[in-house]
Amino acid sequence: xxxxxxxxxxxxxxxxxxxxxxxxxxxxxxxxxxxxxxxxxxxxxxxxxxxxxxxxxxxxxxxxxxxxxxxxxxxxxxxxxxxxxxxxxxxxxxxxxxxxxxxxxxxxxxxxxxxxxxxxxxxxxxxxxxxxxxxxxxxxxxxxxxxxxxxxxxxxxxxxxxxxxxxxxxxxxxxxxxxxxxxxxxxxxxxxxxxxxxxxxxxxxxxxxxxxxxxxxxxxxxxxxxxxxxxxxxxxxxxxxxxxxxxxxxxxxxxxxxxxxxxxxxxxxxxxxxxxxxxxxxxxxxxxxxxxxxxxxxxxxxx
Numbered sequence: 297x298x299x300x301x302x303x304x305x306x307x308x309x310x311x312x313x314x315x316x317x318x319x320x321x322x323x324x325x326x327x328x329x330x331x332x333x334x335x336x337x338x339x340x341x342x343x344x345x346x347x348x349x350x351x352x353x354x355x356x357x358x359x360x361x362x363x364x365x366x367x368x369x370x371x372x373x374x375x376x377x378x379x380x381x382x383x384x385x386x387x388x389x390x391x392x393x394x395x396x397x398x399x400x401x402x403x404x405x406x407x408x409x410x411x412x413x414x415x416x417x418x419x420x421x422x423x424x425x426x427x428x429x430x431x432x433x434x435x436x437x438x439x440x441x442x443x444x445x446x447x448x449x450x451x452x453x454x455x456x457x458x459x460x461x462x463x464x465x466x467x468x469x470x471x472x473x474x475x476x477x478x479x480x481x482x483x484x485x486x487x488x489x490x491x492x493x494x495x496x497x498x499x500x501x502x503x504x505x506x507x508x509x510x511x512x513x514x515x516x517x518x519x520x521x522x523x524x525x526x527x528x529x530x531x532x533x534x535x536x537x538x539x540x541x542x543x544x545x546x547x548x549x550x551x552x553x554x555x556x557x558x559x560x561x562x563x564x565x566x567x568x569x570x571x572x573x574x575x576x577x578x579x580x581x582x583x584x585x586x587x588x589x590x591x592x593x594x595x596x597x598x599x
Contacts, residue, residue: 355411359512384396403423405514406419438476449470467519489521493525495539
């Protein structure tokens with residue numbers, strides 16, 4: 297049966313329309329692909345190439361050590377990371393594949409950092425190496441700041457009756473804190489200095505051995521040590537091997553119960569009333585510090 301010419305023309309027109317539609321759609325698709333591709337390239341050029349960096353998983357305080365469990369590797373654009381950022385992965389030039397790079401150990405934060413911060417070398421510093429003579433030591437006779445916490449950095453200072461305020465130990469991190477007992481890591485030289493200062497605080501009744509906190513330990517340099525044991529103290533330690541233990545007990549009792557220790561010859565320069573005023577003022581200050589510390593700790597445990 298011969299097809300109707302009208303039907304034939306309609307069918308050819310339909311096929312032609314379908315072909316034109318297909319060609320137009322293909323052209324639109326190709327154009328869209330190139331537009332999107334060019335847009336992505338422009339965006340990548342604008343933002344920079346991708347790289348891997350270390351990001352903090354938790355907040356850290358100034359002076360706190362940043363260990364590997366506190367960081368994670370993230371893929372970010374180079375423009376999103378600060379200058380000097382630590383790379384968590386590097387590209388192998390031969391295989392063009394990313395290779396993991398371990399986070400460097402022994403670094404501490406220069407300032408308080410929030411979780412999510414991309415780490416750079418300007419934010420951290422290398423901590424001190426632990427020497428062979430470093431030991432863990434606890435002290436329970438210091439007058440402590442009200443808000444001192446584990447992880448804080450402190451100086452230990454000795455105030456004498458004549459008004460001198462001397463730095464005995466500088467910039468040591470509080471490794472443990474239980475009530476009024478502070479745990480520190482000290483070298484042999486630091487320990488000997490502390491023993492001398494404890495004895496001196498013991499034999500000079502109106503003296504005070506106390507701790508003071510750093511505000512930004514990551515940025516602040518250690519205070520210069522200004523304490524030097526007197527000859528009398530050194531001779532006393534040599535003559536009595538038990539003097540340090542005795543001094544510790546008396547200073548602890550002075551802090552907790554308000555007991556008084558002995559007076560050495562240096563205090564003779566003051567009148568009896570001046571000595572009493574010094575002793576009473578010091579004891580009141582110690583008691584106030586102790587009460588404020590206990591109130592602060594009580595407030596923490598109530599939450």
